[in-house]
Amino acid sequence: MNYQPKTIRTFIGAKNYKESREFYRALGFEEVIIDEKMCLFKVNEDLGFYLQDYYVKSWINNSMIFLEVDDIEKCAEKLLRKSLHHKYKYVRFTEIKQFDWGRELFMHDPSGVLWHFCEFNS
DSSP states (O other), X not given: OOSOOOOOOOEEEOSSHHHHHHHHHHHTOEXXXXXXXXXXXXXXXXXXXXXXXXXXXXXXXXOEEEEEOSOHHHHXXXXXXXXXXXXXXXXXXXXXXXXXXXXXXXXXXXTOOEEEEEEEOO
């Protein structure tokens, strides 16, 4: 590339846009409203994703987001302490799983998007 990339972001849809926006704010993301059908959710200045008021079941059911973290134990503790899986019908978490390359916790959002929270081996 003969230019300097700054960020890379994915687009995901929402079955219930209002509920998904509420969920991601409760999860701890900062919401930046773009227009009435799209917003940006940021972890920090460089990391984020776009949420759209748009739903196609086959697309959502095949959407995944990978978020690398520095401490999967702290991440899991913080996520589970929020009890979002009790508040949102379709939200669910797995236990932390060990792989040859590191450890991972899976989460499904209210629409069915699969999140991978991962910590690589050092």
